[in-house]
Amino acid sequence: MPTNLSQLINIIASKKNTKNYLEIMATDETFFEVNIPEKTAVNPYFNFNKSEPETEHIKCSELVSDIFFNELDQGIKYNLICLNDVHNFEPTLRDFTNSLIHSNKKTIWVINNTLPPDIYSSLKDKKEALKLAKQAGNKQINWCGDLYKLIFTIHDFFPALSYSTIKTANTAQTLVWYGKRVLMPRFDDFEQISRLDYFTLQKHLDLMLFMPQPKALNLIYKSIKPEHFVTT
Secondary structure, eight states: OOOOHHHHHHHHHHTOOOEEEEETTTHHHHHHTTTSSSSEEOOSSOOOTTTTTOSSSSSEEEHOOOOOOHHHHHHOOEEEEEEEEOOOOOHHHHHHHHHHHEEEEEEEEEEOOOSOOSSSSGGOOHHHHHHHHHTTTOOOOOOOOHHHHHHHHHHHHTTEEEEEEEEEESEEEEEEEEEEOOOOSSSSOHHHHOOHHHHHHTGGGGGGGGGOOHHHHHHHHOOOGGGGGGOO
């Protein structure tokens, strides 16, 4: 059975001897539970008192992620990066591409909420998603937005990166790491990807590269050796 987000991160961190961690749109339920010596949380509106967890090695930047990356020293590299609960394709794509500058060849990304469980949860606007779901008789949805488009973008435009997706009860998490793939573009059109909808997603679910958690993690373990991790 797949673990929750923080458990998944801790499994990877423990196996790969991860030294530092970056979480974009950090929440207390994930960031507090991650057991990595050096951690950085980024969120313009934390759902916790940022001074509470801060130490010499734990930093909380209450900033829009674009500003955080603009101000971040280019020499800083992260071993493990989580893009958590951003939900929309365009800002998450910016976060992902910005984070590439602060990665090394052994960096692993964990992208949360990459599979909307229904059409309502796939809508770009959260208020509209909740309104339409309520009208349809759904009292609660797990809103994921159109984040799945980022995975299709990685598939078509980032051949130097490998990835796999782990299904959870209501959504999925996608793991990304450096590893060359045979590039066979499905869309080969960035604008087309940006305009995809839930029904088109269903036609191309194979691009998510779903795998059981043990198999997905084994792919990473085989491709990345712990001694290759760096902390700068």
